Amino acid sequence: MQPVDVKRGDGPVVLGLPHTGTYVPQDIRTRLNERGRALADTDWNIHKLYDGLLEGATTVRATFHRYVIDANRDPSGESLYPGQNTTGLVPLTDFDGEPIWNEAPSGGEVEHRRETWHAPYHAALWEELDRVRHRHGVAVLYDCHSIRSRIPFLFEGTLPDFNIGTNGGTTCAPAITAAVEEVCRAAQGYTSVVDGRFKGGWTTRHYGRPEEGLHAIQMELAQSAYMSEAPPWPYLHERADALRPHLAAILQRIERLALGGALT
Known part of the structure; x- marks a missing residue:
């Protein structure tokens, strides 16, 4: 299994998909407990939701599951949200705060996973952003995410449908x-918020360098907007079909800004 799947386009927008993968190597799967093997914290159906919304967009998709290693976490292990409940580079719990391992990985194993999975994903993502920037003078990373709308361990109440992350306008x-x-x-x-509970993960913060012609924005969608939030996590076509035109409009607006010279 290759760690990353890339579909090249000729436009200025790159879609990052770090959390839709479900591949877990067998030697790692056997060490997960029953709760971990359920893979509940996947960004279910996101690749399907965005498929075909912007002709010419490049997609960079991680094939591995975030329980192997999280492609949207700082490779140093530093927390994205100090002082708040969150999950780490290799999560020890799920989003409900429950343990997912029978045998948690050692520090050496985490480093091996970083080299095997995390680093190749980001090498591929950087290659595409650099290619797009050379072609257009600017590149925009739109990082695609989703999460259950109610997770008391991570946030209070119900999450808005659209959660826009720019790390305080810096990315x-x-x-x-x-x-x-x-x-x-x-x-x-639909409901929305800018830089609410989700301000952009490590990917958005790392690649978002507007002064260098690299722009990054994260969209965290509440899964209730397009799917069932219970196993087996089915894609609800009626809800998704209502949401997709708005996502297409977002991507088209971003592309027009990039092609029109508004970002250079």
Whole structure:
């Protein structure tokens, strides 16, 4: 199993998909407990939801599950949200705070997983961003995520449908944030927030360098907006079909900004 799947496009937008993969090597799977083997914290169906929304977009998708190693965490292991409940580079618990391992990995094993899975994913992502930037003078990483709408261990209450992350406006041009926020606010029947509980993971923060022509924005969707939030996590076509036009509008607005010179 290759750690990353890349589909190249000729446009300025790169879609990152770090959490849709479900591959777990057998030697790692046997060490997960029953709860861990359920893989409940997958960004279920996100690749299907975004498929075909923006012609010419490049996609970079991790094939491995986040329990192997989380492609959206700092490789140093530093927490993204100090002082808040979260999961680490190799999670020891699931999003409900429950243990997922019969035998947790050692520090040496974490480093091996980083080299085998995490590093190749980011090497591929960087290669595509650099290629796109050389072609267009600018590249925009749109990092695609989803999560259950109610997880008391991670946040209070119910999550908005659209959670836009820019790490306090530092990872992309204000025009991108404004355009995405405008589409989300105009989407009737949906709720949205900018830099709420999810401000952008390590990927967004690491690659978002607007002064270098590299822009990054994270979209964390509440899974209730397009699927069932219970096993076997089915994709609900009616809900998804209602959501997809808004996501397409977001991506098209970002692409127009990039091609129109507004980001250079």
